[in-house]
Amino acid sequence: MVLVALSVVLIVALFYSMARPAAVVPGRLQFAGELVYGFVRNGIARENIGSHDFQKFVPFLFSLFLFVLVNNFYGLIPVIQFPTMSHIGYPLSIAVLAWLVYNGAGIAKKGFFGYLKHETVPPGMDKWILPLLVPLEFLSNIILRPITLTLRLFATMFAGHLLVILFSLGGEYLLLHSDPVLNKVAGGFSVVLAIAISFLEILVMFLQAYVFTLLTSMYISEAIADEH
Incomplete structure (x- = not known):
């Protein structure tokens, strides 16, 4: 819990420092902040949600990406060396939050029953197969995604x-x-493997933050799309 609270303080302090100069020609710190923000804004949000609706979801997706990334990287810091996302309560909490956001966005646009139909009734299907498909679609699109x-x-x-x-x-x-x-000899080899896995974890930790944010943006896009 201390690490999670600390991650919020670190993110806010770091990006406040990056954004505070607000110079037309950015310095290195501001440039780094803009690079990360642009990556989430353009590479994830706009790419998946579309140019018309993406902007209002950028703050959430940007915060989600940074929160997961920082809490993952705790696993690389000596002494701490504990990624908080390896405690299932934290990924479950943010997955439920993502579930509320994309379902809420879909309901706000289509209405409750319109959204439910959008998520559970595939277009163009014969009516005789709907009793089988609707429960499966409901389970897949509504229940299982946060899991x-x-x-x-x-x-x-x-x-x-x-x-x-x-x-x-x-x-x-x-x-x-x-x-x-x-x-x-085996002990020395084991230590070398531990170091190698730690370097591999740097990539994995970034990819997991990216994939979590990417999937959330895709679910938002599907929820507010005009077609299933």
């Missing part, structure tokens, strides 16, 4: 965290508490 969002982020962060722990502690034990030479 899959949660599990994808949680499982990846949890598994990566466990691998780093496994190879770090295994290497430490074999190097310092085991006598045979072969064990020490």
Whole structure:
């Protein structure tokens, strides 16, 4: 909980510092902030939601991306070394928040029953197959999406965290508490693997923040689309 609260403070302080100069010709810090914002705004929100409706969802998607990214990167900081998204309560909470946003956007545009029909009744299907398809579509589009969002982020962060722990502690034990030479060689190899996995985790942590935000934007786009 302390790390989650700290992540909000860090994000607000960092981007306040980046945005405060507001210069026409940005400095390095402002340029970095604009680069991240532009990546989410243009590469995720506009690309998936469309030029007409994307702007009002940018603050949410931008905040979501940064929140997941910072909390993932805690896993790389010595001493802390604990990605908060490896605790299932946090990805579940933001997945439910994303669920509320895209369903709320769809209901606001189409009305409750119009949105429900949009999400559960595929166009162009024969009526005889609808009793089978409607429950499946409802389960897939309404019920399971926050669960899959949660599990994808949680499982990846949890598994990566466990691998780093496994190879770090295994290497430490074999190097310092085991006598045979072969064990020490295996211990050294295990430590090298722990370092290699830590570098791989940098990419994975970024990708998980990107994928979570990308999928949320795609769900928003589908919810407010005129066609299913």
